[in-house]
Amino acid sequence: MPDITTLPNYPLAQDEDQGVEAIPSHPLGVKPSGNALLATSNLRSAIGTWQLLPDELILLIFEYLNGRDLLGIGRTCKAFYAFTRAEDLWKTLFVSSPPDSFTWRGTWRSTYLNLPATKVPQVDCSNLYSDALYRPFNCAHIKLEPYVSNIPKRNQIPRLPDLSPEEFHEKWADRPFILSDPVKEWPVYKNWTVGTLLSKYGPEKFRAEAVDWALRTYGDYMADNADESPLYLFDRNFVSKMGLAVGSPTETPDAAYWPPACFAEDFFSVLSDNRPDHQWLIVGPERSGSKFHKDPNATSAWNAVLRGPKYWIMFPSGETRDPPPGVFVSDDQSEVTSPLSIAEWLLTFHAEARRTAGCMEGICEEGEILHVPSGWWHLVVNIEPSIAITQNFIPRAHLTAALDFLSNKADQVSGFKKNVNDPYQRFVDGMQSAHPELLKEAQEELQKKAEGKKRKWDDIVHGKPGDSEEQETGGFSFGFGDDGSDVEVP
Incomplete structure (x- = not known):
C-alpha cells in the first residue's frame, strides 16, 4: 500500500524535481499509525496481550530491560524487533555505563553491541504502524530550511558592525542583536575548523551532554548519526584543556580570543576563581542545538560562531508575558517542559511562534556574534556542522536582576563550585570591594x-x-x- 502520512505534524514527502527533498523511508519500513486505517494486516497483532498497551507504554517498559533482554524480546516477532530497535533505549544503556574505548558505528544500538553495519539484520516491518516509532525518525530527517528562512521583517534580530561599551549600556543591553565585525579578528576564527580541531585535540576528552568522549570519537559521531536530538558537545573546561590564552590582545599578546569591547564589563569577575561556570566550547552536527531556556543566574550571554551558521528564535520574559508557544513553566520557574526535541517543536509550534508578539529570529553566520539579554527565552539550532564559543556575563544593566536571582532563587543558582557557600553574599562582598x-x-x-x-x-x-x-x-x-x-x- 502507499505510504500515506495522515498526521498533520508529519510533512509529506515530495519528489526532488518538485524542489523539496523527500524524507527517506524508515529503515525498517515503519509507518505512522494513521496508515493502519487502510491496511489489510498489522504486525502489531503478533504481540498478543501487549496489544492492550499503547506504544509509548511498551517503550517505557522496555527502558527497564538490559541489552540482553532487549535482544531476546526482539527475536520473538517483527513488531517487537522494531520496538527494541528504538535508539533512545540503546542510548540510555550506553550512557549509563560507557566503555573506556569504543568505535562509533552510526547508531547507539550498533555501537553498544559493537556491530558493523554489515551485521545489522534488515527486517521488513512495513506493516507496522506506530507514531511512537515513526515520530523520532521523522523528526531526525525534517529539513530545516523552511523554518529558518523567510523570517518576517518585524521579527528580524538587528544586525550591526560593532558597538562601543557606551552604546551597549545606553541602548542595547536589553535587546538581542548580532555583530558582524569583532569575531573576525580572533585567531580561533581564522584557524579553527572541525578538521584542525580533530587533528590537534583528537585524543582529548570533551564533555558532550552526559558523556566524556575523545574529540575524534565525537567527530565520527558528528559525521554519521541519525539522532532526533544529536548529542551536543558543550565543554566548560575547554580553555584549560586546549591551553588557550583569553584576554584583551593588548594585555595578552598570544590571546586566542577575547570578548568584544561592548561585552567586556562582567561583574561576576569580582568573584575571581569562585565565579560560576561562564565559558563554553560548543560543537555539534546539523540539527543539534538547545531547546528553549533562559541563561543561568540571570546572566546575559554572547555566542560567537566560528564555523557553521546558527538559527536563533527568542522571546522576552516578564511578569505579564507567557513563555514561548509550546513551553510550560512551573510557578517558581524552576522547571521547564517543552517538546522532546527541537525538530518536534519546529513541526508543532514554529508557525504560531512567528505570529507571537515579541518573537525575534535571526541567523548568526560564521564570524558573527549574538547577544542574549538576561531573562530572554531562546532556542538555537545548527543549520550546518558548527563550532562556537559562548560566555555568560553580568553587565551593569542587569546587576539588579543578578542580585535578585542569587538572593531570592537560591535553589536555582547553578555553576558554582561545591566549596562556594552562600554565592549571594560572596558576590555582594566582591561588589562592595570593587564597585561599592x-x-x-x-x-x-x-x-x-x-x-x-x-x-x-x-x-x-x-x-x-x-x-x-x-x-x-x-x-x-x-x-x-x-x-x-x-x-x-x-
Whole structure:
C-alpha cells in the first residue's frame, strides 16, 4: 500500500524535481499509525496481550530491560524487533555505563553491541504502524530550511558592525542583536575548523551532554548519526584543556580570543576563581542545538560562531508575558517542559511562534556574534556542522536582576563550585570591594522593587487607600482589579 502520512505534524514527502527533498523511508519500513486505517494486516497483532498497551507504554517498559533482554524480546516477532530497535533505549544503556574505548558505528544500538553495519539484520516491518516509532525518525530527517528562512521583517534580530561599551549600556543591553565585525579578528576564527580541531585535540576528552568522549570519537559521531536530538558537545573546561590564552590582545599578546569591547564589563569577575561556570566550547552536527531556556543566574550571554551558521528564535520574559508557544513553566520557574526535541517543536509550534508578539529570529553566520539579554527565552539550532564559543556575563544593566536571582532563587543558582557557600553574599562582598557605588544603586533598586510588590499585595488584600466600599464597611475585602492585572504574589 502507499505510504500515506495522515498526521498533520508529519510533512509529506515530495519528489526532488518538485524542489523539496523527500524524507527517506524508515529503515525498517515503519509507518505512522494513521496508515493502519487502510491496511489489510498489522504486525502489531503478533504481540498478543501487549496489544492492550499503547506504544509509548511498551517503550517505557522496555527502558527497564538490559541489552540482553532487549535482544531476546526482539527475536520473538517483527513488531517487537522494531520496538527494541528504538535508539533512545540503546542510548540510555550506553550512557549509563560507557566503555573506556569504543568505535562509533552510526547508531547507539550498533555501537553498544559493537556491530558493523554489515551485521545489522534488515527486517521488513512495513506493516507496522506506530507514531511512537515513526515520530523520532521523522523528526531526525525534517529539513530545516523552511523554518529558518523567510523570517518576517518585524521579527528580524538587528544586525550591526560593532558597538562601543557606551552604546551597549545606553541602548542595547536589553535587546538581542548580532555583530558582524569583532569575531573576525580572533585567531580561533581564522584557524579553527572541525578538521584542525580533530587533528590537534583528537585524543582529548570533551564533555558532550552526559558523556566524556575523545574529540575524534565525537567527530565520527558528528559525521554519521541519525539522532532526533544529536548529542551536543558543550565543554566548560575547554580553555584549560586546549591551553588557550583569553584576554584583551593588548594585555595578552598570544590571546586566542577575547570578548568584544561592548561585552567586556562582567561583574561576576569580582568573584575571581569562585565565579560560576561562564565559558563554553560548543560543537555539534546539523540539527543539534538547545531547546528553549533562559541563561543561568540571570546572566546575559554572547555566542560567537566560528564555523557553521546558527538559527536563533527568542522571546522576552516578564511578569505579564507567557513563555514561548509550546513551553510550560512551573510557578517558581524552576522547571521547564517543552517538546522532546527541537525538530518536534519546529513541526508543532514554529508557525504560531512567528505570529507571537515579541518573537525575534535571526541567523548568526560564521564570524558573527549574538547577544542574549538576561531573562530572554531562546532556542538555537545548527543549520550546518558548527563550532562556537559562548560566555555568560553580568553587565551593569542587569546587576539588579543578578542580585535578585542569587538572593531570592537560591535553589536555582547553578555553576558554582561545591566549596562556594552562600554565592549571594560572596558576590555582594566582591561588589562592595570593587564597585561599592554600583552595588548601592542596585540594592536600592531591588528594595524599591520589593516594596512595590508588597504595596500591590496590600492593595489586593485590604483595598487601595480611599476605597469607598472599604471605608463604609470597615471590613475585609479582595481588590483583584481587572483580569489583566500583572500583580505577582510575593
